[in-house]
Amino acid sequence: MIDLAYQPSMFDVAGPSLGSLTGQVTRHPLSRGAWVDHLPGWVLGSDAILQTLLHEVEWRAERRKMYDDVVDVPRLLHWYGAEDTLPHPLLTEARRRLTAHYVEELGEPFMTAGMCLYRDGRDSVAWHGDTIGRGARFDTMVAIVSFGSPRSLLLRPRGGGDSIRFVLGHGDLVVMGGSCQRTWEHSIPKTARPVGPRVSVQFRPSGVA
Numbered sequence: 001m002i003d004l005a006y007q008p009s010m011f012d013v014a015g016p017s018l019g020s021l022t023g024q025v026t027r028h029p030l031s032r033g034a035w036v037d038h039l040p041g042w043v044l045g046s047d048a049i050l051q052t053l054l055h056e057v058e059w060r061a062e063r064r065k066m067y068d069d070v071v072d073v074p075r076l077l078h079w080y081g082a083e084d085t086l087p088h089p090l091l092t093e094a095r096r097r098l099t100a101h102y103v104e105e106l107g108e109p110f111m112t113a114g115m116c117l118y119r120d121g122r123d124s125v126a127w128h129g130d131t132i133g134r135g136a137r138f139d140t141m142v143a144i145v146s147f148g149s150p151r152s153l154l155l156r157p158r159g160g161g162d163s164i165r166f167v168l169g170h171g172d173l174v175v176m177g178g179s180c181q182r183t184w185e186h187s188i189p190k191t192a193r194p195v196g197p198r199v200s201v202q203f204r205p206s207g208v209a
Contacts, residue, residue, distance in 0.1 A: 015044075016088075017090070018043060018093060018094060019042050019044060021042070021098075021101045024039055024042075025037045025173070026039070028164075030178075032179055032183040033178045034178045034180035035176075036164075037175040038173070039173040040172045041170065043090070043094065046147050046170055047170070053088070053117075053201075054199070060076060061073065061077075074123045076123075078114075078115045080114075081111075081112055082111040091113065091145075094201075095203050098143045098175075102175070102177075106177075111204065111206040112203070112208075114202040114204065114209070115200065116199070116200045117197060117198075118200070119197050121191040121195045124188050124189055124190040125188045128185055128186070128187070131182065132209040133209050135181040135209075137182075141175055141204075142180075142181065142203070142204050142208070144174050144175070144176075144200055145171070145173050145201045146168040146169050146171070147198065147200075148170070148197050148198040149197060150170065150195075151167070151168060151191070152165050153186060155176075155184050155186045157185075158182070
């Protein structure tokens with residue numbers, strides 16, 4: 001069990017449920033055919049799901065080679081394949097709803113669910129695009145649902161440029177689409193502010209990572 005201090009949202013008191021996507025998502029066009037959809041508070045009662053994710057997911061630490069050293073990845077991880085049972089039934093329903101809403105534009109269903117646990121402000125993810133697999137060559141989508149303490153998701157054009165910011169937590173949804181994974185990068189920076197845990201659930205089509 002992971003023992004992490006967490007301050008729940010005073011507005012997140014209902015039982016877990018999903019709001020509507022139709023007519024509620026705001027699209028932000030970016031450059032070079034990329035775009036981001038944003039919907040704050042899509043998951044109602046998200047704090048109950050956060051507790052399930054914190055204490056029932058088998059989180060693992062990873063180490064990766066960086067230059068001439070091997071370093072700890074500054075977050076915990078878990079990956080659910082298309083055939084795996086997700087740790088809360090609302091996540092299965094969220095994946096189904098996202099597929100129904102985006103399938104005409106995406107052309108295929110969301111299949112996998114990657115999860116990251118940012119334990120506090122020291123955990124982060126560096127600038128990157130999801131370009132392992134088909135995302136390196138073709139337009140795709142990555143839908144992210146956030147649970148827990150809000151953290152900043154930054155996006156900037158690949159190669160440098162001004163960044164844009166979305167503050168995500170407490171059941172917020174962001175979907176990166178079009179050429180976003182190839183032509184833009186995203187990151188979760190460290191913060192010196194005292195923040196509790198945040199879990200990011202990333203739904204992707206098959207063959208995108």
